[in-house]
Amino acid sequence: MDTAPNKNPLSLQIDVSRFEKATDEEKRQQDVMSESTTFFKDGMRKLMKNPLAVGSIVVLVLIILTIIIAPLVVPYSYSDIIKVNGKRDKSAKNLAPFEYSKQEQKFIDEGGKVFPHIMGTDSMCRDYFIRVVEGTKISLTVGLFASILVLIIGVLYGSISGYMGGKVDLIMMRIVDIIYSLPDMLIIILLSVVLNETLAQSNSKIIQSLGTNMVSIFVVFGLLYWVGMARLVRGEILKIKSNEYILAAQAVGAPSGRIIRTHIIPNCISVIIITTALQIPSAIFTESFLSFVGMGVKAPMPSLGSLANAAREGLQSYPMQLVFPAVTIVLIVLAFNLLGDGLRDAFDPKLRR
Amino acid sequence: MSNENTKCLVEVQDLQQHFPIKTGFFSKTLLKAVDGVSFRINPGETLGLVGESGCGKTTVGRTLLRLYKPTGGKIYFDGTEVTDRNMHSYRKEMQMVFQDPYSSLDPRMTVEDIIGEPLDVHKLYKSKGERRDKILELMGLVGLNAEHATRYVHEFSGGQRQRIGIARALAVNPRFIVCDEPVSALDVSIQAQVINMFEELQEKLGVAYLFIAHDLLVVHHISDRIAVMYLGRIVETADADELNDNPMHPYTLSLLSAVPIPDPETARAQKRIILEGDVPSPLNMPSGCAFRTRCRYATEQCARECPQLTDRGNGHMVACWNK
DSSP states (O other), X not given: OTTSXXXXXXXXXXXXXXXXXXXXXXXXXXHOOOOOOOHHHHHHHHHXXXXXXXXXXXXXXXXXXXXXXXXXXXXXXXXSOOEETTEEOTTOXXXXXXXXXXXXXXXXXXXXOOOOOTTOBOTTSOBHHHHHHHHHHHHHHHHHHHHHHHHHHHHHHHHHHHHHOHHHHHHHHHHHHHHXXXXXXXXXXXXXXXXXXXXXXXXXXXXXXXXXXXXXXXXXXXXXXHHHHHHHHHHHHHHHHTSHHHHHHHHHTOOHHHHIIIIIHHHHHHHHHHHHHHHHHHHHHHHHHHHHTTOSSOTTSOOHHHHHHXXXXXXXTOTHHHXXXXXXXXXXXXXXXXXHHHHHHHHOGGGXX | XXXXXXXXXXXXXXXXXXXXXXXXXXXXXEEEEEEEEEEEXXXXXXXXXEOOTTSSHHHHXXXXXXXXXXXXXXXXXXXXXOOXXXXXXXXXXXXXXXXXXXXXXXXXXXXXXXXXXXXXXXXXXXXXXXHHHHHHHXXXXXXXXXXXXXXXXXXXXXXXXXXXXXHHHHTTOOSEEEEESTTTXXXXXXXXXXXXXXXXXXXXHOOEEEEEOSOXXXXXXXXXXXXXXXXXXXXXXXXXXXXXXXXXXXHHHXXXXXXXXXXXXXXXXXXXXXXXXXXXXXXXXXXXXXXXXXXXXXOHHHHHSOOOOEEOXXXXXXXXXXX
16 A cells, blocks of 8 residues: 555554455444343353253263152062061061062062062062162251251351451351361260250140251251351451442442342352252261261151161171162262262352353 | 622532551551541532552542541532532542552443443333333443443443443433543553543533542543642642642652653753652651651751642642742
């Protein structure tokens, strides 16, 4: 171009004449932007791309479906001895998977129908499959409810401490430090012994039907396990509070309630979800451990831990009885942990961008 | 006094902001972030506030909007004193644009909700449609497209984010905006766009600005008057051109000599005044004039007494014993 100034031969300045103008079509193509996504949609998309997380979801859904459907299909009850033709079958002791007892075999030979024992039977002539299913149900319920308990207490405590700041925060966090430093297993065992004594005298129907051990597990979770959640939530709120958008909202004149509702909670919800997802396997694990050492659910109610404990006695002769509950615990805990990791990868703002 | 009060929009008298800082296990020291600052801003005028980092510029801006409770001094808006009790109504008159366009916008909110928040808080609309119309109008005012309304802030560049922040400040139709280093986080080409937009908005809407920055060139470009701050005090105020051509305070001189000059030959001819030593800790301020530890002209008087701002003609105020 003749209007362009003379160029120094070593200059890196771009020669305008070597470019051609973009057509309108090309300009329009530059305008196309990707679909606007919300934070939640974006996170879900990332989660669905993670094969481990999707696998965990599938495993968990299958387990939950089994819990719901199995008791409807299988004609046995977890607490009753197997009956053949209305009579108790005392010979159906410690059967292998899909094996029939002598009485059942006789009944089948006569033309009767007997539902197969998918996982065999235990030493008390009860169908083992339905016991494992029932145990899984109880373990999962304990895990879920304990986590919800931890969620409520932890989030409330942490957010109050974080938002108030100052002396309130100082005192509340020292209490957390004290609880944190207690040896939790010791406290759990001591508490369940003490609670067993005191709760056994109460006539409340809810406590009786749940079993005192079960109640003590919840109390223990309510007392001890919320501290991690409280610390996390407090830290997150302190971080959010220092952001300028909180100042901006104050400058606009927004009241504290509105700031907490519209700015603080939406910004720490992902941390809360992730921590809860990781809390569930920890709760299941603790419950299984307690049941295994005999401080968990009350007989005849099974849980995965107490099933494993019962199987320990006949380990040499009937190893399958230990394998089934143990594998179920592993599956559930692993699936929740992987799901929690997947959620963190998908929702943690620090890992985004 | 009352006569002058009616003329000026914002008047600050002897503003103090002291923060208690824990220095030991039990002992506390006062950090005097702002120590006796006074200035006035007329309607539609821009006052530039310059000074190095940590000298209390941002604190002045935030205290002015009562984001911090001032420990001393008075703030008048339109002739009436602003107190905690009547502050809520003044939030519609005074707004703020923040420094960091990344942390000053909530990442979980759409642009529409961010700009709409002041409208929600002050209930400035009757129907959903009116709210949306107002938001779109504001977005047009700062040069954002209407289709940006439903997007989230992480989809925008720094300059666009700052525009969103400006639209939020304008939503309540304020007469005074504190601009807290609104361009220092942006790159130079975007800085120019945003600065020009500030000027256009001032022409259109007649707002007054307190423009806080550490870049003297930018401040000189946009301001009518400039105040120079050093360690919590104003050391010199003058009209923008007067300050640029005829700086008096030794600190202003050194600041001006540090401004980069585009032409290399003039730049070589200029002598830079390089300050010696570090900025004294605001926890342990020197006696008398705060600047004396780094000042070439310091005398005994500077150590004994703190100089007050005195008029050197044409409203050029300087706080120095020797100049």
